Amino acid sequence: MRPVSHVVGRGLPLPRADVDTDQIIPSSYLKRVDSSGYGEALFAAWRRDPGFVMNDPRYRGATILVAGANFGCGSSREHAVWALRDAGFKAVVSSRFADIFRQNCVRNGVVPVALQTRDLERLLRAVAEEPRVSISIDVAARTLLAPGLEATFELEDHARRQLVEGLDEIGLTLAHAAAIEGHERSRAAWLPRVSGAA
Amino acid sequence: MALTLSQKVWERHVIARDDGRDLLYVDLHLIHEVTSPQAFDGLRAAGRGVRRPDLTLATADHNVATGGDTADPVSRRQVDALTQNCAEHGVRLFPYGSAGQGIVHVIAPQMGLTQPGMTVVCGDSHTSTHGAFGAIAFGIGTSEVEHVLATQTLWQARPRTLAVEVDGTLPADASAKDLALAIVAALGPGGGAGHVAEYRGAAVRALSMEERMTVCNMSIEAGSRAGLIAPDDVTYAYLERRAHAPKGPAWTQALEEWRSLPTDADAAFARVTRVDATRVRPTVTWGTNPAQSIPIDGRVPEPAAFTDEREREAALRALAYQDLRPGTAARDIPVDVVFIGSCTNGRLEDLRAAAQVARGRRKHERVRVLVVPGSMAVRAEAEREGLDRVFRDAGFEWRTAGCSMCLGMNPDILEPGQRCASTSNRNFEGRQGPGGRTHLVSPAVAAATAVLGHFATPADLA
Numbered sequence: 001m002r003p004v005s006h007v008v009g010r011g012l013p014l015p016r017a018d019v020d021t022d023q024i025i026p027s028s029y030l031k032r033v034d035s036s037g038y039g040e041a042l043f044a045a046w047r048r049d050p051g052f053v054m055n056d057p058r059y060r061g062a063t064i065l066v067a068g069a070n071f072g073c074g075s076s077r078e079h080a081v082w083a084l085r086d087a088g089f090k091a092v093v094s095s096r097f098a099d100i101f102r103q104n105c106v107r108n109g110v111v112p113v114a115l116q117t118r119d120l121e122r123l124l125r126a127v128a129e130e131p132r133v134s135i136s137i138d139v140a141a142r143t144l145l146a147p148g149l150e151a152t153f154e155l156e157d158h159a160r161r162q163l164v165e166g167l168d169e170i171g172l173t174l175a176h177a178a179a180i181e182g183h184e185r186s187r188a189a190w191l192p193r194v195s196g197a198a
Numbered sequence: 199m200a201l202t203l204s205q206k207v208w209e210r211h212v213i214a215r216d217d218g219r220d221l222l223y224v225d226l227h228l229i230h231e232v233t234s235p236q237a238f239d240g241l242r243a244a245g246r247g248v249r250r251p252d253l254t255l256a257t258a259d260h261n262v263a264t265g266g267d268t269a270d271p272v273s274r275r276q277v278d279a280l281t282q283n284c285a286e287h288g289v290r291l292f293p294y295g296s297a298g299q300g301i302v303h304v305i306a307p308q309m310g311l312t313q314p315g316m317t318v319v320c321g322d323s324h325t326s327t328h329g330a331f332g333a334i335a336f337g338i339g340t341s342e343v344e345h346v347l348a349t350q351t352l353w354q355a356r357p358r359t360l361a362v363e364v365d366g367t368l369p370a371d372a373s374a375k376d377l378a379l380a381i382v383a384a385l386g387p388g389g390g391a392g393h394v395a396e397y398r399g400a401a402v403r404a405l406s407m408e409e410r411m412t413v414c415n416m417s418i419e420a421g422s423r424a425g426l427i428a429p430d431d432v433t434y435a436y437l438e439r440r441a442h443a444p445k446g447p448a449w450t451q452a453l454e455e456w457r458s459l460p461t462d463a464d465a466a467f468a469r470v471t472r473v474d475a476t477r478v479r480p481t482v483t484w485g486t487n488p489a490q491s492i493p494i495d496g497r498v499p500e501p502a503a504f505t506d507e508r509e510r511e512a513a514l515r516a517l518a519y520q521d522l523r524p525g526t527a528a529r530d531i532p533v534d535v536v537f538i539g540s541c542t543n544g545r546l547e548d549l550r551a552a553a554q555v556a557r558g559r560r561k562h563e564r565v566r567v568l569v570v571p572g573s574m575a576v577r578a579e580a581e582r583e584g585l586d587r588v589f590r591d592a593g594f595e596w597r598t599a600g601c602s603m604c605l606g607m608n609p610d611i612l613e614p615g616q617r618c619a620s621t622s623n624r625n626f627e628g629r630q631g632p633g634g635r636t637h638l639v640s641p642a643v644a645a646a647t648a649v650l651g652h653f654a655t656p657a658d659l660a
Contacts, residue, residue, distance in 0.1 A: 016515070017508045018387045018487050022626040027607035031261055031272045033235035033279045035340075045628050068508060070388030073421055073487075074626060075605075076323040076337035077233065099391055099423050100323060104339035156355060158217040169341075170244070173349045176221060179213045180351055183223050188455065190448035191225060192311050193252040194290045 003166030004109045007090040007137040009063030011127035011146075012053060019067055020074035021101065025083040038079055039086035058131040066093045066127050066135075069117070072101025081108045091137050093144070093153075095120045106159045109166065111139055119144075119151040139163050200465040202359050203428050204394040207334045207459065211317050219353045225316040225333075226253055227346050228302045229289070231280040232260040232607070233321030237344035238283040248287040250350045255311065256284050256291040259301045260607055264570050264597040267609040287347075300573020300599040303327040303541040307411065308575055310440025314429035314456040319346060324541045324623065326417040329426035330410035331433055332459050334394065336424040357423045360393035361467040364401040366476040371655060373551070374409035375543055375621065375640035376481045377401065377473075378416040379491050384473050387487045390422030393469065396461065397427050401475035407436040408547040415542045416623050419488040428460035480655045482528050483625045483638040485516035490625075492528060494643060494655050500524040519627050520635050521615075528653045531637075535618040536567040536648040537630070538594075538641055540604040543621035544572025546579050548641040553585040555645035555656045556592040562651030567594040568610060570602040594648065606631045619647040 029041035046052045053059060065084065071094040072080060081104040084092065091111035105112040115123065126133050126146055136145040139160060144151045155163075162169065173180075201209070214221040227250075229237075234256070241247065248254060258280055261273040269277070277294060284291040292298035298305065303324055306312045312328040318335035319325060321343045328335035338352065346352055362381055381397070395417055397410075405413065410427050417425025434453065437443045444452040479493035490513070492499065501517065501524065504510040517524065522531070538544075538552050549571065561567050569589045571577035577599055580586060586596045603610040604622035606629060612618055614633025621644050622629075625636040639647065646654040 017512060020487070020624075020626045022624070022629050026628055026632065027605050028632075030232050030607055031270075031276050033239075033276055035236040035239065045632055070391070070421065073388055074323065074418075074624060076321055076339055078236075078321075078339035078341060081339075096388060096391060098388065098421055100337055100339060104341065107339065107341040156218060158219045158353070158355070161217060169353065170246070170345050170348050173221065173345065173351055173353070176214045176351075179221075180223070180349065183211075183213050184350075187223075187225075188451070190444035190452050191316070192313060192442040192444075194226075194255045194311065194442075195252045 001109050001166045003164055004090065004111060005139050005164050007064060007111055009090065009135060010061065010132060011064045011066045011123070011135050012059050012062035013124050013127040014053060014065060014067040015124045017068035018070045018073055021072055021077050021080040022074055024072065024080040025077065030077060030079050035082060036086055038083040039088070042083040042087040063088055064091045064093060064135050065089050066123055069095045071097050073098040076100045078104045081105050081110055085110055093120065093123060106162050107169070109163060111137060111163060112155070113137060113144055114154040115144065115151055119149060122149050200462040202461040202465045202467060203332060203396055203459055204334055204359060204426060207315050207317065208356065210315065213351060219355050221351050222317055222354055224253070224319050224346050224350050224352055226255070226306065226311055226318045228306055228318065228320035228325070229254060229256045229343065230260055230302050230322065231258045231276045233340050234283065234343055235276060235279040236340050237347055240344040241347055246348045248289060248347045251288040253350060254289045255306060256280060256289050257299055257302050257305060258294045260601045260605065262294045262600045263609045264600045264602045265595070265609065273608070297574050300575065301541045301544060301601055303415070304544060304572030304576060307331070308573060310437055310443040313437060313443070314433060315459050319352060323418040324415050326422070326425050327411050327415040327541055329414040329417065329424055330407060332426055332429035332456070334424055334426065337418065357394045358392055358468040360390060360395045360422065361470045362395050362397050362473060363470060364397060364399040364473045364475050366401060366474055367404065368401050368475045368478055371480055371657065372478040373640040373642060374405055374412040376478050377475065378413045379481045379483065379488065379638065380478045381413070381473055382416055382419045382488045383491055384471055385420035387419065387489045388421040390417065390420040393422055395422040395425040397425060402427055403430065406547060407432060408545045411545065412542055416488065419623060429456050480640065480643050482643065482653050484520065484522060485513065486519055486625055486627050488623065488625055488638060490516060494528050494653055496528055498522045498524050498526045530652065532617070532652045533565060533619045533647055534616040535612060536565055536644050537603040537618055537620040537622065538568065538644050539570030539572065539602050540622040541572060542623040543641050544570060544576065546576050548621065549576070549580045549585050552641040552645040553588040555642055555659065556594060556649070557588050559592055559649050559659065561593040561648045565648055565651050567648045568597060568603060569594050570597045571599050573599045603630050605629060619644050619653065
């Protein structure tokens with residue numbers, strides 16, 4: 001994963017709460033075995049509406065999605081983050097993310113920025129009024145800057161480190177091999193194995 | 199120190215701590231065709247293998263056809279990839295067409311693979327189903343699937359604890375599904391985020407294992423990281439003699455361990471939410487998230503009734519998408535399709551509940567009714583009881599196992615504009631097919647609705 005310490009770009013306002021992963025990428029696009037090329041599927045159903053904000057030429061080239069609370073709720077599909085990433089989004093700003101979606105973001109170098117509700121509302125208004133507003137996100141400092149807004153945001157320490165250092169998480173875990181083996185030796189013998197019984 | 203059930207299970211699986219996260223050992227990893235191919239590709243690219251194929255179980259459920267249709271080439275390639283990946287890494291697979299195949303969250307409990315005190319993960323958000331056994335079970339993304347395949351572990355921030363206290367007794371005409379919808383409504387669509395919910399109280403204790411699975415299944419619809427129920431004699435009776443349950447002296451040892459799991463009397467939860475079971479009614483969702491529900495006796499709400507501006511906007515959008523007028527009685531809403539199945543309500547008791555209503559009756563002529571058992575084993579058991587005949591005689595379609603019309607990625611989809619009474623778990627826009635409209639209900643309500651052609655309870659048929 002490529003390290004990401006700063007994201008600077010323009011925002012795409014989506015002032016709706018509870019945007020679920022079925023909207024971010026409908027399930028019909030989940031049949032493929034590839035891990036890239038999902039950009040076209042992003043908000044596929046909503047994009048058919050000419051009035052949808054992604055079809056507004058003033059927002060072309062936006063790299064920061066600014067959305068309502070509880071963004072990414074629903075399914076565990078990592079395809080939702082792949083779709084955002086492949087469509088050019090480097091960060092998603094909301095006041096609250098669904099747990100699995102947020103973890104999927106971090107593991108793909110997409111920055112989940114959880115602002116206070118008040119700050120999010122101001123940013124949504126600013127981006128809706130002026131599409132060319134530049135937003136600057138400092139991952140290490142956990143700050144978001146936009147004209148008239150200087151906000152700090154929530155991001156767990158480990159998530160920040162993972163983003164900034166672009167860690168190979170599996171490599172990190174394999175350094176704990178001895179502890180894993182120790183746990184395996186201490187597991188109760190009656191715990192089920194998939195193989196064996198009918 | 200006094201601990202809750204989830205804290206005990208969590209602590210018994212922590213291998214290491216780092217930077218505010220715990221490295222958890224995974225006792226059972228379930229995989230399916232949709233969220234695993236990229237994980238296996240990642241393993242191959244890094245020259246890694248599957249650490250514990252003996253703790254990994256695979257099945258094809260999401261994109262498979264349940265009516266004998268030919269799968270499209272893209273879906274077939276995904277199922278083929280699962281078959282090849284499992285063969286290459288020695289992972290046990292129940293392929294499409296085999297007697298063991300079914301929805302991943304239906305087959306593992308049936309086999310006795312899900313047991314109290316375990317950690318269970320799967321690249322599917324409804325993994326919380328397994329929490330019914332007092333296991334910590336949650337959905338993960340594909341990167342995490344790869345991590346578990348390679349290491350049998352997962353880094354997780356410790357969740358906060360949430361008690362959902364369900365006091366009183368469920369009315370006779372209310373089901374576990376109605377209770378699940380009531381809990382989601384009480385918490386809201388994101389209210390459980392960051393928390394593991396423990397469902398407690400007299401009404402929960404009175405539920406069967408299959409009903410407990412229905413309640414835990416919908417934990418994610420309130421955003422909860424997982425949901426679980428303390429194991430008790432109901433749990434042990436369900437497990438005993440299942441294929442993978444401990445036998446003989448091992449059973450006694452396991453019981454001793456399981457009996458140490460329930461939340462200590464003096465343990466404190468970070469949050470407590472109360473739900474009054476006596477007020478749970480047969481329920482239907484009207485909107486586009488599972489928290490937007492009303493009793494079948496109720497009416498579609500007026501958006502003006504929502505004081506929160508965002509909730510009001512969401513209600514307006516949902517009503518427009520669902521093509522519903524505020525004030526309409528639920529019983530005045532006609533449906534085109536009824537879907538009975540899914541990891542929420544595709545088990546034997548669910549089919550019995552639907553069959554009891556359908557017995558000796560015919561579906562409404564306009565309505566298409568699909569009954570999709572959650573697994574081929576459920577299908578076989580139902581056929582032994584003659585339920586397939588009841589459904590066929592009622593004009594319902596009796597199909598093979600799979601996720602089917604729950605999620606719109608196999609041939610079982612709604613046509614644009616069609617309205618469906620569905621026993622599944624999500625009513626998101628387009629969930630059952632582009633432009634389709636979903637209303638979540640229990641199996642009994644689904645069957646009554648199939649007969650009358652509009653939302654109804656079994657009592658309406660008397």
